[in-house]
Amino acid sequence: MSSPGYANLLAHLHNPSTSLPLPTIQSALAHHLAKLSPLPTPLAASTVSSPFFSVHPFSHPKLQALFTAFRHATHLKYRHSKDAEKNQSAVGTVFSRGTAARVKQWTGAVLKGIKGGQPILRLACCGGLLAGLEDLKNAERLEIGRSQLEDEIVISIAESMDIYSHAASSTGEWEAEFQPKGDVDTMTLAMILASQCLTLVVPSKLKALPLSILADLLIFTVTSAFASGTFLSTASSSSKQAVISFSPTLRAINESPLMEFIASTSKLTAQTLTILCESRPAEGMVAAAAALEALRPLSKSLESDWIGSSLAKVVRSDDADTHEEATLVWKTLKTLLFANIMIADAALSAVIFVPPSAYSGAVPVPSALALTVLHTLCDLSFVVSQFGGVTTTASPGFMELKKTFYLALDILAKSEEESNRFVRELCLSVREWHGRSGDRDPDFQAKMAYALTCIEQLVPVLSGDCIQSYALPLALPYLSDASNRETYESSHSVVLAIFASHADHHAAGQENVSPSDSDADARTPTRGPQGPRFTERMVPFYARCLIENSVDGRLSTPQLRLAFASLVRSASASAHSSNSAGDLALADEGYTLAWYCVDTLLDAIHALSVGSDSSLENSNDERLHRLHLTLISVVPTLPLKLLPRVLEEVKTILTTRGGGGGDVQLDVSSGAKAKELVDATFVEISERVGDREKELVMRWWYDNRILFQGPGDRVDEGRLRAGISQADNEQLQSRL
Numbered sequence: 001m002s003s004p005g006y007a008n009l010l011a012h013l014h015n016p017s018t019s020l021p022l023p024t025i026q027s028a029l030a031h032h033l034a035k036l037s038p039l040p041t042p043l044a045a046s047t048v049s050s051p052f053f054s055v056h057p058f059s060h061p062k063l064q065a066l067f068t069a070f071r072h073a074t075h076l077k078y079r080h081s082k083d084a085e086k087n088q089s090a091v092g093t094v095f096s097r098g099t100a101a102r103v104k105q106w107t108g109a110v111l112k113g114i115k116g117g118q119p120i121l122r123l124a125c126c127g128g129l130l131a132g133l134e135d136l137k138n139a140e141r142l143e144i145g146r147s148q149l150e151d152e153i154v155i156s157i158a159e160s161m162d163i164y165s166h167a168a169s170s171t172g173e174w175e176a177e178f179q180p181k182g183d184v185d186t187m188t189l190a191m192i193l194a195s196q197c198l199t200l201v202v203p204s205k206l207k208a209l210p211l212s213i214l215a216d217l218l219i220f221t222v223t224s225a226f227a228s229g230t231f232l233s234t235a236s237s238s239s240k241q242a243v244i245s246f247s248p249t250l251r252a253i254n255e256s257p258l259m260e261f262i263a264s265t266s267k268l269t270a271q272t273l274t275i276l277c278e279s280r281p282a283e284g285m286v287a288a289a290a291a292l293e294a295l296r297p298l299s300k301s302l303e304s305d306w307i308g309s310s311l312a313k314v315v316r317s318d319d320a321d322t323h324e325e326a327t328l329v330w331k332t333l334k335t336l337l338f339a340n341i342m343i344a345d346a347a348l349s350a351v352i353f354v355p356p357s358a359y360s361g362a363v364p365v366p367s368a369l370a371l372t373v374l375h376t377l378c379d380l381s382f383v384v385s386q387f388g389g390v391t392t393t394a395s396p397g398f399m400e401l402k403k404t405f406y407l408a409l410d411i412l413a414k415s416e417e418e419s420n421r422f423v424r425e426l427c428l429s430v431r432e433w434h435g436r437s438g439d440r441d442p443d444f445q446a447k448m449a450y451a452l453t454c455i456e457q458l459v460p461v462l463s464g465d466c467i468q469s470y471a472l473p474l475a476l477p478y479l480s481d482a483s484n485r486e487t488y489e490s491s492h493s494v495v496l497a498i499f500a501s502h503a504d505h506h507a508a509g510q511e512n513v514s515p516s517d518s519d520a521d522a523r524t525p526t527r528g529p530q531g532p533r534f535t536e537r538m539v540p541f542y543a544r545c546l547i548e549n550s551v552d553g554r555l556s557t558p559q560l561r562l563a564f565a566s567l568v569r570s571a572s573a574s575a576h577s578s579n580s581a582g583d584l585a586l587a588d589e590g591y592t593l594a595w596y597c598v599d600t601l602l603d604a605i606h607a608l609s610v611g612s613d614s615s616l617e618n619s620n621d622e623r624l625h626r627l628h629l630t631l632i633s634v635v636p637t638l639p640l641k642l643l644p645r646v647l648e649e650v651k652t653i654l655t656t657r658g659g660g661g662g663d664v665q666l667d668v669s670s671g672a673k674a675k676e677l678v679d680a681t682f683v684e685i686s687e688r689v690g691d692r693e694k695e696l697v698m699r700w701w702y703d704n705r706i707l708f709q710g711p712g713d714r715v716d717e718g719r720l721r722a723g724i725s726q727a728d729n730e731q732l733q734s735r736l
Contacts, residue, residue, distance in 0.1 A: 006032050006043075013050035022065050025052070029069040033110065034076030040106065044113025048121050058120055058186050060257040063193060066121065067128040070110070074132025077106050078140065104144050107133070111149060119159035120190050126153045127197030134200050150201045157198065158209055160190040165217060191221045192257055195264035203275050211276040215287045218269040219294045222343075225258035225265070226336055229298030232305040232329070247325045254332060266339040270346030277350035281358035288347040289364040292372040295340055299379035302333070306382060307433055307443045316442070333383045337401075340380070344373045345404040348411060367418040370411035374422060377405060378429065378450055385446035389486050391453050409457045419458045420466045426451045427470040445484040448474075452490035459497040460504070467498060468534055479545050482554050492555070495542060496563055499570035502535040506573035536593060539571045543597045547604045550626055552619055557626045561633035568597045569637040591641055598638070598646055601631055605653075625673050628653050632680045635697070636688035643693055647700050654678060655707045678708045 009028045012018040018025075029047060033040045047053065053062055081102040097105070107129060114125045130149055136142040164187040195218075198206065223229075231253050253259060273291060277284030306312050315326040351366045359365050377384060384390060387398040390405045412419055430451050433444055455462075455471045462471065471494060478484075478491035546564050549555045555563065572594040608624040631650060638646055654677055685697040 013052045016051040016055040026065040026069045030072040033073035039109035041109045041113040044110045048114050048117030063124045066124040070125050070128030071132040119156045123156035123193045127193050130197050130200050154205050157194050188221055192261045195268040199268055206275055207279050211272050212287045215272045219291045221265050225262050229301035250328050266342040270342050273347050274350045281354040282363050285363050289369055296376050299376045303379040337380055337383045341400050341404050348407050366411045367415040370408040373408040381447045381450040382443040413461050416461045419461045420463055423466055424470055427474050445487050449486040449490050452494050456493045456497045460501045496566050503570040503573040543600045561630050564630045565633045565637050568594055568634050571597050572639050629680055635684050640693050
């Protein structure tokens, strides 16, 4: 059944240069596809073969209008079927098709008309149909079989790749001469359409496609969207006025079809790599490595154009004249980061399940992929810092970024050789940028914080030479520089990771490595004629460093307590692991090192406690309280031999005002700080002291608890009794 409107639509479809606006044609096409009776097969066939849509070169607006028209037609058909069902009589309802059956019949009729058209036009039409059915499934819970439609989409994409990808591939110039002009653009448009619908197809059907080629084409589309990372090069050394004049270039990139669909293109790339790694692991590893390597030059080029340039200063200046341009720059950079993370996350998550048997010949190993991802994120660290960096805990932040970052580190840590190489390259890169941008440049600080975070995570697998020559020299200058909080805290984290690794290797009993081995210096408890390992030589320096950083504005109280406890644990590790018959001298030396840390802390406490309490300034009083808590935190890390001396010092602090400065009994309930000290002591000895030291600290607590507790104070001593045997409990109770 036709109408004047339908005839008019056909007339415009057969006119390649009609003056009718494209939105009007789109709306009319959707309307007649949904309402045409009995079925829309003829109109679908006329549309897919019409000169208006099939004229070369294909244009993005027309293809998107075609996609949208078929998508909207699906919605209109559903509403029309629902209305018809409501208006039927009870008898008519019994003998007529339901809404789902009508939509399914209509979809099949449209699909019949589409067949035979050019691949990219069929892809646009079928993609719109599938998107419309997906909408109905999500919004109306309407399940309609779409297997044939999905098959047609896969076939259309395969044919599009076969016809249009020659100019975008390595095909020789002679063959390219026989291809229609504008093929590269057409292939890009096909990838945009594929990104809108291929993710809705059952993954098992995608295995029929040449997924490696598809991944290459998608990555080419992604890199083209960002002009291969050169979109800031013309403004990298420009003045404010030049940055303003650069705005049209950046705006053109953001308004292009490639950027409009960069999210869906990146998502399809990620899905393609995942399916390829699962179905054909060796081929998938190669494709994943190629994709990540293709993205690396973008980040490298952007970093080169950004760090230390006047562009970065202008963008950060908050100047009203450049506010719009600055917003556009950050939007583009963040979009690039999102695309990188989406693809890298999928690639790394897939390759960790690839069996080792797939790594043969030229197939890259997972650590190579992780290395590329970490270098890319390092290049983009100035963008990552806009999300709080990779270590922020103040807010949820960019969770996918953190997941990808730590997953890459976990994969890289499986290879000691690659980990050492990465840290060396990272440190050299940071040093190179230091001279260009300056120590206080926020972008350099972001890069430094990123590098320190990577090193912290990789310390357990790094060689002693790498730690001494690269990791430590990078961290040491920032241990007392709190001007940038992330860099400051990351530098301390690196040093603490070195101490923790040292203690863990002692606890594991790895004592059979030659003292001449460079790794032995950092990772084994062996001693030799050359003297103590460099980790132990660091102990006195870092003990003094922590005391210096106990002032306000440096390490927080929890950070200071944790850092000093970790330091003492590492200093005590040699004695703990070597405390056996015939090795008492070594044990005593280990105890001496641990006691040095405690003695340094006690000297600082006594120095701040000199004089009457009233003479203490508020800042010194706060620092003294912080050091008291730090000494209490050290108790669980000490060997049994040193505990009595430290417990006596703790007793003095808990029972005298100001920590030993006077002889006045302290009413604990009268001061929040005093009560905090008592509570902290109880928590440490009840929950964190080891089994060997438990009995000693419990006896000490029961002998002195009356001195510590004020009237009405209650402490859950059941936790304390739970740590020893019944016999010891009875003995302690009998003494009370």
